Amino acid sequence: MIRVQQADFDVGAEIAALTSGRTRIGGVVTFIGLVRDLAGDAAVGAMTLEHYPGMTERMLEDIEAEANRRWPLDASLIVHRYGTLAPGERIVLVVTASAHRQAAFEAAEFLVDWLKTRAPFWKRESGPDGDRWVEARADDDEAAQRWRK
C-alpha cells in the first residue's frame, strides 16, 4: 500500500493496521526519514517538499510492486509526505513485513534506495541565508544502482 499526504503519520498505528490479522508475519522492518536541522554546514529552518501528483503515486506503486516481486513480503507500506516540514518532522515511512527478517530488511532498504532516485519529489530547504533546492546525491544513485538486475 502507498500513500502520499501532507499530514503526519502515526508509526505505531500504521504498523498495527498493516500487520493486523496477518499471523504469518514473523518480522517487521520500518524506516522513518526525518527532516535534519543541518544540510552540510547550513542550518535548515524548514523543508518544503514538492511532488508530481499522479506520477508520484504511480512510481511508488511500481517500486512497491517490484519489492514484492523480489522478496516474499506479507505486507508493505510506503507513506510519503509533501508540503512544508520543520526539523525533526517525519518525511517518509517504509514498512516491510515477512515471515523471516532477511526479506523484510532487504526489501526495506531496496524501497528506500529506489524511492530516493525514482519518486518525483523535490526538497527545498529554507535557512538564514535564504532558500535552496536540494541537489540529488551521487551516493543515492550508487545505492540504487546496486539493486539493478
Next chain:
Amino acid sequence: MKVLYFAWLRERIGTGEEEVHPPAGVATVAGLIDWLAGRSPGHARAFENRTVVRCAVNQDFAEPGDAVRPGDEVAFFPPVTGG
C-alpha cells in the same frame, strides 16, 4: 500537449503548467526542449543545462530520444530528491 514544470524549472519559467502546440517537426523530448527553450528568456534559463533536466512523458521517465505526440503530458524537472 500539456507541459508541466517542477522545482527550479517551474520557478525559472514562471508557471507550473502550460498548453503548447509545437510544430509537427517536434517529435522527441530533445526536440521539444529545443523548441520550448526559445519561448521566453525564462524557458531558455530553465533549459540552459540539459544534463540536470529530467523528463517524464505521460508520467513515465523518458530519455531525450523518446517520442512526444500531441495530447501527451510531458513533465520537466531536476533529478529527484525525495525520501
